[in-house]
Amino acid sequence: MSNLTDLGVAAIRDGFRAGDFSAREVADAFNANVVAAKELNAFIVETPDHAIAAAETADRDRSEGNLKPLSGVPIGMKDLFCTKGVQTTAASHILEGFVPQYESTVSSKLWAAGAGMLGKLNMDQFAMGSSNETSYFGNVISPWRRSDGSNAALAPGGSSGGSSSAIAARLCPAATGTDTGGSIRQPAAFVGISGIKPTYGRCSRWGVVAFASSLDQAGPMARDVRDCAIMLENMAGFDPKDSTSLEIPVPNWEAALSGDLRGKRIGIPKEYRVDNMPSEIDALWEQGIAWMKDAGAEIVEISLPHTKYALPAYYIIAPAEASSNLARYDGVRYGLRDLPDGAGLQDMYAATRAAGFGPEVKRRIMIGTYVLSAGFYDAYFTQASKVRTLIAQDFDRAWEKCDLLLTPTAPSAAFALGEKSADPLAMYLNDVFTVPSSLAGLPAMSVPAGLDGQGLPLGLQIIGKALDEQSVLNAGLAIEERAEFVGRERAQKWW
């Protein structure tokens, strides 16, 4: 039983169904790994009892012939999802001690499907960051290390850095993530796992701590494409409590998985060949193109002319929405309150927010407040919203020539903690390949494709048409089958 934590979602589900092991044994094995990996700081709260309770229910259900889609599978939950009775902080001080009285739609779907929770996963504060260095509860460390023996602590990516680190380190077989501008895909690439951001509106945002509502979308992170498909089936679906939720059926993505890409046209956007891109990333991209051809796809060069404006548009729209969404943290209804002696209501608001938000969150609220303020609204926010239209139109034109796009996920492999944290702008540029599809609401996934010269994982990104997660997953599978990354993504255990 020592290798139960080497199993992914499908293997646990199927092995449990076949009677190879009990759900309780699986939960115990992962709980033990969680306890033994404190150095990674992947969890803010551990919930072994939740995982055990779900496992005992699963064992009972199995004996009664009442199996659910995720019976026997314990998972990690990003701390952005409200979980009833379990502290939910968005990795912030201002929500420290906040215990939701309700359950997010996505997490309740997963529990209804039989999954159990191993704990709440660390992340960048309010999902703002690309390295997991903005958490109030400390940095998450990637289980990976460079092969040069330097032992530098590496970023697990962000904002879903606890999710990525925990999966790569075998602390959970899968986890939830959320993606506003790349927060599922970039961390997945950094640690050599898979992750998909579905079409905007597939997963309910109800009960998910809001960052930028027109961009926020939940999605799964797991060791391979099939596991992502299984997880997504159990996270997606219409929810009347979210006004942007799509009222359409959830496809059976797992059943239709196929790495055969004959008849598919894969677009290669020329604007993604950015300056100063490491030659290894370029080589990996070429390799990915070769794999797509090998899987039967046709390759076409396409153009997304407004690509260079995606990041600046994003860094107006996302902070603007954040400044509005985070106005709710006022020290009155929940969370932190800082009431200096003799302070009035306004002073209490200002003191509470100064004490409760970290520097990056304050920076984005400030930017957002500025671009929405009187006299600047049209020049910044309206202009960015128009550029967003142009970016979406770029994709619409591309779809006349192709069915999917293939790009690198990130412009580099994982960097060391501290390497970029002093320069916010350098950190923002890490999202250059993931932000455009976020602005257009399109499904996109990262799959591990190779290692760089330092022995660190690199990911390839597939972007699809709205609602065509199936083609995205299928192309991901085609890469996965050829990259042969699964099975060797495990970092040398040092923690």
Add this chain to the structure above:
Amino acid sequence: MSVDSKTVRKIASLARIAASDAEVEAMVPELNNIIGWIEQLGEVDTSSVAPMTAVIPNVLRLRDDVVSDGGMREAVLANAPAAEHGFFGVPKVIE
């Protein structure tokens, strides 16, 4: 457009975030760096473009105008830093 410490203080006040003089001074170059970068959007001709309002075409739904929830005062107040007598407590407000 570049911001000075007076503007930063004004933004912080609008955002209800208390900031010391030192924090304001530190934020001036940081915000200018970011704002200078996002200003490249000005070079895009958007004269005939409508602003994006929804990424995926979707019709906002209407539901019957009836009470569908409620009666959970305890739950609503459960996380309040200062709940008293069934209300949220705040410092005295005199206007």
